[in-house]
Amino acid sequence: MAKSDRKSEDGIKQTVATSVDPVAFGSVRRATSYDVARMAGVSQSAVSRCFAPGGSIAPATRAKVMKAATELGYRPNALAQALITRRTNLVAVFISRLTNLHYPEVLAEISRQLTDRDIRVLLFALTAESEIDSILEQVWRHDVDGIISAARLDNDQIAGIRRHGIPIVLYNRTAGEHLTPSVWCDSTTGERDLIDRLLAAGHRRFAVVAGPEDSAVGEERRQAALARLVEAGIVDTPVVRGDFSYASGREAVAIVANATPSLDAVVCVSDVMAIGAIDGCRFDLGLRVPDDISVVGFDGSDPAGWMSYQVTSIRQPVRRMTAAAVQMLMERIEDPTLPAERRSFVGAFVPGKSARF
């Protein structure tokens, strides 16, 4: 096969095939159930029944059909199937910030679990929450069987989904005033656990690195932490908001440390921000972690376990949570009248080494 090598203007090397193999191109129409029927000498509906779960069909004809089917490489067309059964075996998954290190694990698990149940994933990776409305348009048009959302939905959006009768499960999100099926990692228990340990170890001057105001998990964790501190008689704890990024964690700790003399402990609402905070302490402030200052996180993401950080944290039981989400969704696809249900999981304490105990 003839090739030509050249360099284009912007330094991109290209290799272009100048001849095309005409045989390999599939203008071959896919085999339909009619083709199979003709070849097997039966009716089209007999073919259909062969591929249906409980289709009543005689072993003899079944054999004939299957033979023709494999010979023609026949597979039932999912589109036509879905059009009539009103089941697409498609689930839409909304993920708000894929680059945030905790979500790839969540997505991978959800995908695996759904694939095991022979369901396909229609992925919507949001860059801005504002995209949701246009995404929902697509979702209606595609007749997905259900939705798993790790992105925030407002009341109108939830209402729209209900109106369309599409089952949904929220993942670590709340949904305004509607009672909506959801799985949730209980931040309250986790934050209290962390702070109790910090208090017991003698920490007295705290700061909280929170998330953006519109983050439900972030807010719950912030409030839980502050509430526990107030209970312990510690008030006026400074709060700095980040955006769940490394950089924001690093900046936050610099800001708060300068404004807070004798800062003891930094409570971050996510591991990545905790990692940023640790680096901020070490490289920007010249502090030793945990000797001079303690930093704790939340999530249990992979990098939090790396030797250079070993973040003291709460690990979300991702596997159990995603399994619950998928199961709840499937149940509601089977029976849409099922009531809303909220399953909340408690995370596990990860000792790490970023906090002094």
Add this chain to the structure above:
Amino acid sequence: MAKSDRKSEDGIKQTVATSVDPVAFGSVRRATSYDVARMAGVSQSAVSRCFAPGGSIAPATRAKVMKAATELGYRPNALAQALITRRTNLVAVFISRLTNLHYPEVLAEISRQLTDRDIRVLLFALTAESEIDSILEQVWRHDVDGIISAARLDNDQIAGIRRHGIPIVLYNRTAGEHLTPSVWCDSTTGERDLIDRLLAAGHRRFAVVAGPEDSAVGEERRQAALARLVEAGIVDTPVVRGDFSYASGREAVAIVANATPSLDAVVCVSDVMAIGAIDGCRFDLGLRVPDDISVVGFDGSDPAGWMSYQVTSIRQPVRRMTAAAVQMLMERIEDPTLPAERRSFVGAFVPGKSARF
């Protein structure tokens, strides 16, 4: 709304709604083009033309139709549309190891670019490469318009895809003997760049932390590095294979350091393994990086830039690469006779601080 709180055996708290709002359930059939036609007092085909790109329709009737359409909340059904136009506006994306920190960025970008073109993503996150065959079954059945694969495909699989006439673009993968459209970050240039700099700085005793044998990128990088070293008269460079994980990088460096006296420089074929190697050097071997030993990586993933690591590396131009992949795919969806083409991009050197220069 009545609720009941209880604790289940395994410590999972549940909140269950015991009554259901019967009004909210959408047994309401979606509006079809016929419904709109009836309400607007026109024919169904008129409605169809209203929503078609270049449909010839009188402004007056168009107005009537649109009014009825919005009133009924009508949206063309994507399934029926696809069944007849043979265009699903669906692209399958294969990703082999979502948890590997470089891919979330790739996936997010691909998703964004496709969404911008009004195309939906059917995600297949592989846990084992062996799953591909069963995944392809699903792909046939769903009539996707195209495939972007960041997972390895063998000759038979590529042949099958060709036979089905489905355009495909490979992302950082090769495809056996077939010439297949692909985008690629040129490892050779990158590795040579890194090694030239290491040599210039006086490094002499190298080790390579490679990927698994079946990883095309991993192998290309390993070979490129070794080739450059041989050119420079450095032979018998030890190679240890990892699996692109942090742990494997850490273990690899421990193994190779023990077996190689006066080890100078560790060349890792991925950033995450480089991070593992750095931690291995620091925490397992008690070496200072980069004073005692240099470590370089490849990819330019986010965590590689974190202060505690600052990995010297080559950053893949993810944005341009994904844009190229999407563009190539779209071109081939429009015109399937387009010849195969390979676009290779060169990465940018990231100085970092994990190597002594």
Add this chain to the structure above:
DNA sequence: CTGTTAGCGCGTTCAC
């Protein structure tokens, strides 16, 4: 158990 028939919702000729 089998074949015939009637749609699922829509795009697309083709006469008018």
Add this chain to the structure above:
DNA sequence: GTGAACGCGCTAACAG
């Protein structure tokens, strides 16, 4: 410019 009629590929009643 418009509507009637057909068909995409399939499942689901129904009669035999």
